[in-house]
Amino acid sequence: MSIGIVFVILAIAMVLGPVMLMKPSGRQRQLARLRQEALENGLQSRISSVPKELGSYTAAPTIAVYQKRWLDRRYTGTETLMLYRTAYSHDIHFHGVWDWQEGVTMSSMPNEALKNNLDALPDSVLAVEISTLGVGLFWxxxxxxxxxxxxxxxxxxxxxxxxxxLEKNVETAS
Incomplete structure (x- = not known):
């Protein structure tokens, strides 16, 4: 009789085990809520490879990028610009701990609103991306x-x- 109970318990475990593994974890549910909230706030989220400049901040191979798209403008730059959070503040950086990706030099100084926003970004925002799609924050x-x-x-x-x-997008201009 006891061996029959053991077999029944094992059979139930074999059926329920895989079902329980497919259930999303608390973190997965939290991320789904964040990404849904992003859509409601006009942002799109995507997963990107972690750039080498950010390797000291995360051991994960990927990172989320929350992006606000250009609506009536078109980015005229020839390449995607990346502004990274560095480990230390230095005068040669673009602003404080923020510096451009290797090989990019921007001669202009940041304006006060941009300075304040870069300073106010939470430590969990590691980079700002400027591309033809819009502005993305690596978060x-x-x-x-x-x-x-x-x-x-x-x-x-x-x-x-x-x-x-930026220039006016002729397709959406009236």
Whole structure:
């Protein structure tokens, strides 16, 4: 009789085990909520490989990028620009701990709104990407809310426009 009970318990475990493994973890549910909230705030999220410059901040091979797209503008730059958080502040950096990816030099100084926004970004935001798609923030998905993250995009996008890197998109212009 006891061996029959053992077999029944093993059979139940064999059926329930894989089902329980497929159930999303608490962190997976939290990430799904964050990404849904991003969509509601006009942001798109994607997963990207961690750039080599950020290797000291995370051991993970990928990182989330929350992106605000250009709506009525078009980025005229020839390459994607990346502004990285460095481990230390230095005068030769673009601003404080923020510096451009290797090989990129920007001669203009950051404006006050951009400086304040870069200084206010939570430590979990590791990079700012400026591309034909829009402005993206490389974020560890912790340390602030999506709503707070959304508040940083206008100053960065205005700075890009001030640098003359945007033009009116003729397809959407009336």
């Amino acid at each position: 560890l998905e912790k340390g602030c809310s999506v709503e707070t993250l959304s508040s940083f995009y206008p100053a960065i996008m205005n700075w890009v426009e001030e640098q003359g890197m």
